[in-house]
Amino acid sequence: MSTDAVVEWIVCAIIAGMISDRRNNGFVNGLVIGVLLNIFGVIIVMCHRPGHPRPPKGLVVVKCPRCNTVQDVPGNQPQFECWQCHLVKPVRTAVQS
Numbered sequence: 001m002s003t004d005a006v007v008e009w010i011v012c013a014i015i016a017g018m019i020s021d022r023r024n025n026g027f028v029n030g031l032v033i034g035v036l037l038n039i040f041g042v043i044i045v046m047c048h049r050p051g052h053p054r055p056p057k058g059l060v061v062v063k064c065p066r067c068n069t070v071q072d073v074p075g076n077q078p079q080f081e082c083w084q085c086h087l088v089k090p091v092r093t094a095v096q097s
Helices: 003-022 027-037 039-047
Strands: 059-063 070-074 079-081 088-090
Touching (some): 003 027, 003 039
Antiparallel strands (some): 079 088
16 A cells, blocks of 8 residues: 555545534544445535534533434433423433434
8 A cells, every 4th residue: 555545544534533523423433433444434524414502511411202303401400391392301311322
């Protein structure tokens, strides 16, 4: 493998990681895809659907089990009420992974 090919592989991996991070899918995820698939990895990362934005400090992202609405709620409260369907559930059972 030539030096140019290695440099191209590294550049594609870093570009895929940066694109993935800007789309809220994680730098490492994009980096791995870029390393494994080179330029095709960059294309795949560009076409991948954006992830959910990170919640502000002190909040957690929860997904309502009834209507699938994603929302930020304080992490220290025991339960939350969905703003869309008004279902009340414990925060622990609805936290996004």
